[in-house]
Amino acid sequence: MLRLTDLKLPLDHPAEALPNAIRAKLGIAPAALRSFTVFRRGYDARKRGAIALIYTLDVEVADEAALLARHADDRHVQPTPDTSYKFVAQAPAKLEHRPIVIGFGPCGIFAALILAQSGFRPIVLERGKAVRERTKDTWDLWRKRNLHPDSNVQFGEGGAGTFSDGKLHSQIRDTQHHGRKVLAEFVKAGAPEEILYVSKPHIGTFRLVTMVENLRASIEALGGEIRFDQRVDDLLVETDAQGERQVRGVRLADGGELRSDHVVLALGHSARDTFEMLHARGVYLEAKPFSIGFRVEHPQSLIDRARFGPQVGHPILGAADYKLVHHGKDGRSVYSFCMCPGGTVVAATSEPGRVVTNGMSQYSRNERNANAALVCDIRPADYAPYGEGPLAGIALQRHWETHAFHMGGGDYSAPGQRVGDFLAGRASRAVGEVQPSYKPGVHLTDLSTALPDYAVAAIRAAIPAFDRQIRGYALPDAMLTGVETRTSSPVRIRRNDDDLQSLNTHGLYPAGEGAGYAGGILSAAVDGIRVAEAVALSITGERTES
Ligand code: FAD
Numbered sequence: 001m002l003r004l005t006d007l008k009l010p011l012d013h014p015a016e017a018l019p020n021a022i023r024a025k026l027g028i029a030p031a032a033l034r035s036f037t038v039f040r041r042g043y044d045a046r047k048r049g050a051i052a053l054i055y056t057l058d059v060e061v062a063d064e065a066a067l068l069a070r071h072a073d074d075r076h077v078q079p080t081p082d083t084s085y086k087f088v089a090q091a092p093a094k095l096e097h098r099p100i101v102i103g104f105g106p107c108g109i110f111a112a113l114i115l116a117q118s119g120f121r122p123i124v125l126e127r128g129k130a131v132r133e134r135t136k137d138t139w140d141l142w143r144k145r146n147l148h149p150d151s152n153v154q155f156g157e158g159g160a161g162t163f164s165d166g167k168l169h170s171q172i173r174d175t176q177h178h179g180r181k182v183l184a185e186f187v188k189a190g191a192p193e194e195i196l197y198v199s200k201p202h203i204g205t206f207r208l209v210t211m212v213e214n215l216r217a218s219i220e221a222l223g224g225e226i227r228f229d230q231r232v233d234d235l236l237v238e239t240d241a242q243g244e245r246q247v248r249g250v251r252l253a254d255g256g257e258l259r260s261d262h263v264v265l266a267l268g269h270s271a272r273d274t275f276e277m278l279h280a281r282g283v284y285l286e287a288k289p290f291s292i293g294f295r296v297e298h299p300q301s302l303i304d305r306a307r308f309g310p311q312v313g314h315p316i317l318g319a320a321d322y323k324l325v326h327h328g329k330d331g332r333s334v335y336s337f338c339m340c341p342g343g344t345v346v347a348a349t350s351e352p353g354r355v356v357t358n359g360m361s362q363y364s365r366n367e368r369n370a371n372a373a374l375v376c377d378i379r380p381a382d383y384a385p386y387g388e389g390p391l392a393g394i395a396l397q398r399h400w401e402t403h404a405f406h407m408g409g410g411d412y413s414a415p416g417q418r419v420g421d422f423l424a425g426r427a428s429r430a431v432g433e434v435q436p437s438y439k440p441g442v443h444l445t446d447l448s449t450a451l452p453d454y455a456v457a458a459i460r461a462a463i464p465a466f467d468r469q470i471r472g473y474a475l476p477d478a479m480l481t482g483v484e485t486r487t488s489s490p491v492r493i494r495r496n497d498d499d500l501q502s503l504n505t506h507g508l509y510p511a512g513e514g515a516g517y518a519g520g521i522l523s524a525a526v527d528g529i530r531v532a533e534a535v536a537l538s539i540t541g542e543r544t545e546s
Contacts, residue, residue: 270350303370492515
């Protein structure tokens with residue numbers, strides 16, 4: 001099989017244009033092309049009015065070796081790589097201790113799935129509830145302002161990305177094609193087939209709920225167990241005479257203990273109490289950079305027009321997204337993040353008395369507003385006014401989330417402001433054309449005190465710069481709500497590069513977003529696979545490769 005990359009065709013090309021283009025590219029007669037499949041389809045929208053589709057294709061031809069030789073200098077004609085998943089180890093017949101996975105977000109799900117598929121019958125401990133009950137609790141905050149601290153947007157079956165846009169692209173280096181395994185398992189669990197080939201796949205929140213249940217059923221069918229309402233509150237660690245630390249199990253919130261020498265920490269970025277526990281137990285953690293800012297909402301039609309021009313509404317294109325970066329003179333960067341076309345802004349706190357924003361969409365992406373985080377990068381040196389040590393970033397997050405809660409009126413409404421007023425430095429008194437979508441509500445105010453001064457200044461400088469890239473971005477009626485503080489983990493739980501175990505605690509496998517090794521659903525799932533492989537190799541006594 002040959003892989004052809006970067007084959008460009010106009011957006012509205014007829015079906016036969018694709019085989020014709022393949023034949024022309026390879027210089028072969030019609031009969032020599034036996035079959036082809038689309039591996040990836042993206043688009044290039046840089047030229048408004050002339051959007052091109054860009055294909056990666058897998059092609060079966062009559063004389064592959066001769067064609068490869070003829071195109072030896074063309075990097076767009078190569079043998080198709082083998083992207084099938086290969087298990088690294090199988091569980092021994094007598095398994096002494098089943099591995100434990102803490103957390104059932106994308107990272108924990110895929111760690112558990114791979115372990116289950118390799119016969120290790122993992123036990124997953126998840127502090128939140130099964131996804132249907134969790135959905136009710138999450139809506140209880142959005143509709144009635146009741147927060148459930150262990151069952152919300154951040155915590156519960158499916159993890160943080162369950163109520164999301166379900167975007168599945170990632171920029172990680174994935175030489176072993178683990179991302180392909182994740183997408184294939186998602187399709188088996190009910191995701192649309194197209195996620196296998198469109199360049200920026202998304203699933204939307206409704207389907208994610210069913211998929212998560214199906215993935216759970218697959219793990220259980222293979223002897224794994226998923227236990228809900230099981231918050232891990234402590235680690236059992238033994239230290240030998242040489243000072244070497246080995247994990248021996250976990251202690252649960254109800255006092256129960258579970259023994260295992262292999263514990264995966266797939267906690268997500270909001271498990272602040274668990275980070276505190278790990279720090280107190282001496283597990284090596286360090287502060288890590290992340291970003292803070294606001295959510296911004298525009299009419300989706302404005303973004304569509306700016307990005308697609310006269311080709312707006314084409315079914316292949318769907319609702320337009322964007323990705324923007326502005327590097328300020330003071331060295332701060334402001335960028336758009338987690339953009340949700342045709343979606344809504346959601347209340348994403350997991351702690352009482354705090355307000356946090358995030359975004360989600362349905363698969364159809366047909367709500368009126370486009371939303372995205374508009375965030376400024378911050379580094380450990382910025383955390384000093386709020387605390388010290390590896391947890392200082394959490395202290396910063398808590399400070400501004402509490403402040404946002406009070407600015408919003410103390411009832412989980414988010415503080416909000418029109419972009420025009422934010423740029424002019426005056427409080428908003430009324431919303432305009434853009435109705436903010438955040439539930440349970442938005443309290444209009446002046447956001448200039450909602451974040452540290454440097455972040456407010458950086459975002460003020462970035463909006464006009466973004467307006468030069470997307471006309472109308474600085475629309476005075478566009479809405480800002482805040483605060484957006486959970487962009488990635490404020491800590492890194494450092495691990496060795498070779499066996500993926502904690503720097504100072506053997507048998508402990510920090511993984512996914514919370515440990516600082518992923519950012520997003522796909523990369524967290526891929527990291528879950530890597531860590532599951534490391535656990536499998538450790539249990540069977542084989543070595544891990546980095
Ligand atoms: P998480 O998904 O956070 O899962 C961690 C799990 O661990 C949680 O279920 C938690 O309850 C559990 N846990 C924590 N502490 C304990 C404990 N002590 N004991 C037991 N269980 C515990 N990413 C994308 O790629 N695309 C998107 O469109 C997207 N949209 C998002 C929208 C929203 C509203 C949010 C909040 C996030 C979004 N993200 C998105 C980010 C994405 O969800 C995360 O990057 C991803 O979920 C990280 O996966 P994870 O498994 O590492 O952690």
